[in-house]
Amino acid sequence: MKALFLGNVAADTANGIMAELPSGLGIEILADPEQLMQLPQVVADADILVSNHWRAEYPPAPRLRLVQSVATGIELIELAALPRGVAICNAFGHETAIAEYVLMTMLVWSHRFREIEADFRTRSSWRASWVESGAPHGEILGSTIGIVGLGRVGQEVARRAAAFGCHVIAANRSPRRAEGSVEQVYPLTELDRMLPVCDFVALCTALGPETEGLIDARRLALMKPSAFLINIARGMVVEEDAVYTALRDRRIGGAALDVWWQYPNAAEPERRPSRHPFHELPNVIMTPHCSGWTEGMVARRWAEVAGNINRFFRGEPLENVVVRT
Numbered sequence: 001m002k003a004l005f006l007g008n009v010a011a012d013t014a015n016g017i018m019a020e021l022p023s024g025l026g027i028e029i030l031a032d033p034e035q036l037m038q039l040p041q042v043v044a045d046a047d048i049l050v051s052n053h054w055r056a057e058y059p060p061a062p063r064l065r066l067v068q069s070v071a072t073g074i075e076l077i078e079l080a081a082l083p084r085g086v087a088i089c090n091a092f093g094h095e096t097a098i099a100e101y102v103l104m105t106m107l108v109w110s111h112r113f114r115e116i117e118a119d120f121r122t123r124s125s126w127r128a129s130w131v132e133s134g135a136p137h138g139e140i141l142g143s144t145i146g147i148v149g150l151g152r153v154g155q156e157v158a159r160r161a162a163a164f165g166c167h168v169i170a171a172n173r174s175p176r177r178a179e180g181s182v183e184q185v186y187p188l189t190e191l192d193r194m195l196p197v198c199d200f201v202a203l204c205t206a207l208g209p210e211t212e213g214l215i216d217a218r219r220l221a222l223m224k225p226s227a228f229l230i231n232i233a234r235g236m237v238v239e240e241d242a243v244y245t246a247l248r249d250r251r252i253g254g255a256a257l258d259v260w261w262q263y264p265n266a267a268e269p270e271r272r273p274s275r276h277p278f279h280e281l282p283n284v285i286m287t288p289h290c291s292g293w294t295e296g297m298v299a300r301r302w303a304e305v306a307g308n309i310n311r312f313f314r315g316e317p318l319e320n321v322v323v324r325t
Helices: 008-020 033-038 040-044 095-110 113-123 152-163 188-197 217-222 240-248 295-314
Strands: 002-006 026-030 048-050 066-068 087-089 144-148 167-172 184-187 200-203 228-231 254-257 284-286 321-324
Touching (some): 008 295, 026 033, 033 040, 066 295, 095 113, 095 228, 095 284, 144 152, 144 188, 188 217, 217 240
Parallel strands (some): 002 026, 048 066, 144 200, 167 184, 200 228, 228 254
Antiparallel strands (some): 087 321
């Protein structure tokens, strides 16, 4: 039995879990997917693919029976290009890290942390302090956060927000009861009812037909002028033009964006994340899709990937099966 680790993240994963893999498993590592075109036999011999993407132009993989993603989303895997009978599994372990990121951005925004720290560091400015009777900054106690997508990440966000004294409401595609930290759950079809009451809106949903372009100009207009939008889902959940305009014109208070519409490639390794200059807007916190990229997440995800490969090798039931071709 052979496993192909494809792409830079999969290559890192292979090197990290090598000692945990079955001794009889043959392993091929291709950090650069373009090498596949020159090495079709590597693909043809693979029983297991460990990667977060697969394209139709890649060489045939007739023996493939398991695609183990190194990410949660599988939207970069072209399912129609896989042979019949393949199980596609994803990996998690990122919930804690992303939930901490969401709360961090809420706190940074409410406490005006970046502005105050920069002024004090660069100009020794005391204007934000009681020392000069400055305007007090905010806090998140008593605020309302609306979580769009009450899956693993959304539930972790809810627990932490409640611990900080926030009111937690949510919207979800499938029916869920309001329990634990969550005071009310709206059907996703009633998102318009939830948005106007939120001080923070955290997008934690998967990307799909129901959620692509979910936050458009009309829904941004439903939000409070002071509302803060946090997107850790996928860039395409939000309409790019609409959110840029809303932030530029201060139709909403601000945003923390960790996922984007454009990503780097070989030709543009430092490609801007949008065709709009979000980096010029002072009311935007920008990060390069790294909210879940912590040491703890890497360890947890590696353990999940290694566990599923071992289960497949032994003929045992797999975990986190998303779909079968």
